[in-house]
Amino acid sequence: MLTVKHISKSFGDTAALHDLTLSVEAGEIVAILGPSGCGKSTLLQVIAGLLTPDQGDIRWEDNSQLQVPTHRRAFGLMFQDYALFPHRNVFENIAFGLQMMGLSRPEIQRRVSELLQQVGLPGLETRDVNTLSGGEQQRVALARALAPKPRLLMLDEPLGSLDRTLRDRLLVEMRAVLQREGLTVLYVTHDQQEAFAIADRIVVLRAGHVAQIGTPQQIYQQPASEFVARFLGMNNILIGQLETCNSELCLQLPFGSFPIGESLALTSGVEEVCVLLPPASAELAGEGEGFVATVTSHAFRGSVSEVSVQPASGLPLQFEFGSNLAVPPIGSQIRLKLKMDMIVGLPDGA
Amino acid sequence: MDHNYVEVKKETGKGSLRSSLSPSLLLILPLAFLTLFYFYPLFSVLQLSLGNGDGLAVFGSVLADEYTRSIVWFTVWQAALSTLLTLALGLPGAYLLARYRFRGKQLLRALTAIPFVMPTVVVAAGFSALLGPRGWANLGLQQLLGLDAPPLDVLNSIWAILLAHMFYNTTIVLRLVGDFWARLDPRVAQAARTLGASPWRTLQQVTFPLLAPVIMAAALLVFIFDFTSFGVILLLGGPQFATLEVAIYRETINFFNLPTAAVLSILQLLFTLGLIVVYTRLAARLTRPITVCSPTVTQRDIKGWRDRGLSGLWIAVMLAFLVAPLGALAARSLTKLDADRGERGAITTGITTTYYRELFVNRRQNFFFATPIETVGISLRNAGLTVLLSLALGVPAAASLARRTRMGSVIDPIIMLPLGTSAVTIGFGFIIAFNQPPLNLRASPLLLPLAHTLVAFPFVVRSLLPAWQSIRPRLRQGAAVLGASPGRVMREVDLPLVGRAGTVAAAFAFTISMGEFGATALLARPEFPTLPVAIFRFLARPGALNFGQAMALSTILMGIVAICMLAIESLRVGNLREF
Numbered sequence: 001m002l003t004v005k006h007i008s009k010s011f012g013d014t015a016a017l018h019d020l021t022l023s024v025e026a027g028e029i030v031a032i033l034g035p036s037g038c039g040k041s042t043l044l045q046v047i048a049g050l051l052t053p054d055q056g057d058i059r060w061e062d063n064s065q066l067q068v069p070t071h072r073r074a075f076g077l078m079f080q081d082y083a084l085f086p087h088r089n090v091f092e093n094i095a096f097g098l099q100m101m102g103l104s105r106p107e108i109q110r111r112v113s114e115l116l117q118q119v120g121l122p123g124l125e126t127r128d129v130n131t132l133s134g135g136e137q138q139r140v141a142l143a144r145a146l147a148p149k150p151r152l153l154m155l156d157e158p159l160g161s162l163d164r165t166l167r168d169r170l171l172v173e174m175r176a177v178l179q180r181e182g183l184t185v186l187y188v189t190h191d192q193q194e195a196f197a198i199a200d201r202i203v204v205l206r207a208g209h210v211a212q213i214g215t216p217q218q219i220y221q222q223p224a225s226e227f228v229a230r231f232l233g234m235n236n237i238l239i240g241q242l243e244t245c246n247s248e249l250c251l252q253l254p255f256g257s258f259p260i261g262e263s264l265a266l267t268s269g270v271e272e273v274c275v276l277l278p279p280a281s282a283e284l285a286g287e288g289e290g291f292v293a294t295v296t297s298h299a300f301r302g303s304v305s306e307v308s309v310q311p312a313s314g315l316p317l318q319f320e321f322g323s324n325l326a327v328p329p330i331g332s333q334i335r336l337k338l339k340m341d342m343i344v345g346l347p348d349g350a
Numbered sequence: 351m352d353h354n355y356v357e358v359k360k361e362t363g364k365g366s367l368r369s370s371l372s373p374s375l376l377l378i379l380p381l382a383f384l385t386l387f388y389f390y391p392l393f394s395v396l397q398l399s400l401g402n403g404d405g406l407a408v409f410g411s412v413l414a415d416e417y418t419r420s421i422v423w424f425t426v427w428q429a430a431l432s433t434l435l436t437l438a439l440g441l442p443g444a445y446l447l448a449r450y451r452f453r454g455k456q457l458l459r460a461l462t463a464i465p466f467v468m469p470t471v472v473v474a475a476g477f478s479a480l481l482g483p484r485g486w487a488n489l490g491l492q493q494l495l496g497l498d499a500p501p502l503d504v505l506n507s508i509w510a511i512l513l514a515h516m517f518y519n520t521t522i523v524l525r526l527v528g529d530f531w532a533r534l535d536p537r538v539a540q541a542a543r544t545l546g547a548s549p550w551r552t553l554q555q556v557t558f559p560l561l562a563p564v565i566m567a568a569a570l571l572v573f574i575f576d577f578t579s580f581g582v583i584l585l586l587g588g589p590q591f592a593t594l595e596v597a598i599y600r601e602t603i604n605f606f607n608l609p610t611a612a613v614l615s616i617l618q619l620l621f622t623l624g625l626i627v628v629y630t631r632l633a634a635r636l637t638r639p640i641t642v643c644s645p646t647v648t649q650r651d652i653k654g655w656r657d658r659g660l661s662g663l664w665i666a667v668m669l670a671f672l673v674a675p676l677g678a679l680a681a682r683s684l685t686k687l688d689a690d691r692g693e694r695g696a697i698t699t700g701i702t703t704t705y706y707r708e709l710f711v712n713r714r715q716n717f718f719f720a721t722p723i724e725t726v727g728i729s730l731r732n733a734g735l736t737v738l739l740s741l742a743l744g745v746p747a748a749a750s751l752a753r754r755t756r757m758g759s760v761i762d763p764i765i766m767l768p769l770g771t772s773a774v775t776i777g778f779g780f781i782i783a784f785n786q787p788p789l790n791l792r793a794s795p796l797l798l799p800l801a802h803t804l805v806a807f808p809f810v811v812r813s814l815l816p817a818w819q820s821i822r823p824r825l826r827q828g829a830a831v832l833g834a835s836p837g838r839v840m841r842e843v844d845l846p847l848v849g850r851a852g853t854v855a856a857a858f859a860f861t862i863s864m865g866e867f868g869a870t871a872l873l874a875r876p877e878f879p880t881l882p883v884a885i886f887r888f889l890a891r892p893g894a895l896n897f898g899q900a901m902a903l904s905t906i907l908m909g910i911v912a913i914c915m916l917a918i919e920s921l922r923v924g925n926l927r928e929f
């Protein structure tokens with residue numbers, strides 16, 4: 001297994017990675033998720049040995065890898081934009097790592113054609129890589145990275161430069177290939193959907209720091225900070241006051257006061273809290289229930305409808321409703337009820 | 351953005367000057383010039399080489415001659431060896447410049463442009479000042495070890511030739527390979543590393559194959575320059591060495607054996623044109639799709655003692671190589687180190703302005719009709735005329751070619767032909783063609799400017815062309831929409847954009863004419879020697895005073911060229927990529 005311990009790396013005055021620690025278990029797919037410029041690619045380069053960290057250690061099964069040169073680490077890296085060798089054809093690209101291992105010609109041929117089969121490009125051995133389409137290049141790059149059976153495979157935005165439809169299809173295929181090979185994988189992406197779809201665990205990075213580590217479900221349901229929530233597209237973040245009303249603890253928001261159930265993980269004793277209302281945390285309420293808001297816009301998103309509302313006071317909020325629900329027209333007033341067990345308390349100032 | 355760019359690019363070629371002159375009309379003058387002063391002289395040479403009706407008899411006898419073969423052989427092997435040594439020095443430098451950031455890099459880059467514009471006579475004088483029998487190294491060692499004779503015998507040996515060729519051409523490797531390498535996506539090599547290739551195998555199997563075309567192209571260009579080397583061989587190699595160029599010169603000037611010279615010229619022409627065709631093919635292959643990216647992401651700082659040591663060593667060698675001969679030259683022109691002729695006993699060594707003052711004296715025994723300093727005036731006048739002529743021809747040619755017509759694509763290589771023709775061949779052609787009626791220009795003050803224009807013309811067109819092509823119709827339209835009158839558009843858009851390039855082109859033409867030696871050596875009249883010819887004569891004469899004056903004149907020429915180069919560098923858009 002891979003352990004990254006307290007890694008720091010700066011370029012001149014700018015710190016790309018700061019005291020970063022994470023681990024990847026054998027056979028696990030971990031996604032590194034973060035906006036561009038958060039240090040994702042730098043991290044992969046440090047792990048691969050293409051960059052030397054200023055501080056910290058990279059360990060594989062308790063052995064430090066820092067003194068091991070890149071080519072002996074057996075860590076595969078699939079680059080964003082693939083970095084295929086332009087002077088070699090498809091076969092020669094995929095065979096490269098196998099040649100470095102010193103395999104015999106028949107073995108190499110067998111493995112390459114097996115891989116081409118796996119990535120869905122059988123018989124493409126002699127094609128010039130410069131004539132491949134974006135999707136084909138992606139598959140060749142994946143096959144090349146898989147070929148030497150690296151003990152750790154790192155993928156840097158592997159679907160980043162493809163269009164949406166192709167991405168969705170390749171994502172499914174890639175997950176199947178990765179699982180079949182039983183590989184330990186570090187998957188870098190800025191796209192939460194991709195990370196959710198492929199990863200066992202997700203590491204959210206922010207400016208070289210770890211912002212949160214958890215399963216996709218944990219990350220989505222319990223974002224650890226305002227940054228993570230906003231990065232995942234959840235913008236209903238409000239400051240509320242805790243107070244006692246009707247002899248129970250209530251959360252006072254600009255548009256109303258709401259009793260807190262057991263599940264809301266808020267530290268008692270604090271008076272002001274930052275809370276996130278996830279998109280699915282509201283439902284239509286009957287007369288006399290919840291709070292009143294005006295519908296300002298809505299967008300159909302397939303399985304859900306996203307509705308923006310303006311409560312009586314405070315900032316506008318966005319919620320998702322099942323798309324089979326008839327969406328109230330813009331300008332109409334609706335009553336909404338909060339599902340208190342879904343509301344997340346966020347640490348201050350993050 | 352991308353889409354927009356493509357759209358604009360498509361529009362560039364057409365319509366920019368449509369309202370004024372047609373492209374073919376613009377080409378009349380340049381083509382007439384080339385016909386008269388390039389094709390006609392070459393045709394005369396060809397005629398002479400074929401003899402008077404006896405077919406290929408002259409040709410055959412010259413080719414069968416053992417001497418001819420030995421010259422061709424020497425020309426080839428010295429060029430090949432020079433090229434290998436140039437690569438050995440240039441490739442590590444190209445790597446250093448391509449992949450590392452370090453302080454003073456821009457300065458180093460600028461310094462490497464020096465050899466490209468330095469006239470051969472200046473470089474020869476520089477190497478003489480450093481390594482010659484009267485140079486710093488020899489006189490210093492003599493003093494130090496109490497020797498009677500100069501211990502270093504570098505001058506008049508193959509080493510002087512090889513060193514000078516390396517001095518000249520390392521820049522080509524640095525710029526061509528270095529620029530390409532800098533844009534080569536480092537992730538391709540990194541991918542090889544993550545696939546288990548050691549640094550050495552990565553270099554061998556990934557980086558080198560990707561660089562191979564550009565290395566080949568650079569090597570070929572260096573080979574062409576070494577192959578057509580004239581001044582270096584004549585001035586530094588001494589009488590025992592002759593390339594084809596030098597042989598043509600000697601057959602003409604020393605033995606007046608014009609038919610032999612004609613055959614050698616044709617031979618030289620065939621060789622160079624053949625090499626250039628191969629080079630053009632190779633250069634075209636460089637456009638093959640290759641992942642490129644901005645140098646800012648590919649470069650890193652120099653770290654670790656090994657990197658520091660190796661890069662420091664290379665920079666030191668390169669600096670010594672670039673600066674030492676020229677520095678030695680300037681210093682030597684102001685320092686008296688050895689006795690003048692007739693001076694006996696202990697001599698006083700030290701700083702002196704004697705050599706410069708002597709330039710203003712017309713000594714009775716002098717081989718000049720005037721004072722040496724007047725050669726500066728002669729060269730300046732030639733250079734001025736060359737600038738006027740080459741701009742008068744180059745501006746319409748560039749304006750026409752900028753429109754990318756079908757005819758233009760045929761004419762373009764024709765305009766570049768003089769570039770592939772050695773200066774000595776051009777000079778020889780002039781001697782044959784313009785020495786008798788109908789066109790006797792032997793005594794014309796325009797003879798040298800015309801020959802220099804022929805040499806400078808391709809450079810002028812190549813400097814102007816990109817600027818002209820860069821003016822998109824949209825720029826003019828934009829200015830017009832903003833209220834600029836047509837005259838104002840000309841002044842605000844065309845002039846600033848082409849004007850800069852025009853200045854660069856003029857500076858190129860001026861520099862080329864100031865330093866031109868190949869054609870000039872054959873064409874300069876004894877009573878009107880140019881600056882390089884005077885330096886050549888001074889270097890060939892014995893005596894400390896003559897040597898000192900050669901140093902002084904060379905330093906003056908170096909100064910003039912340096913000023914031009916600074917002008918070019920400060921005005922140039924882009925860099926030295928299109929040769």
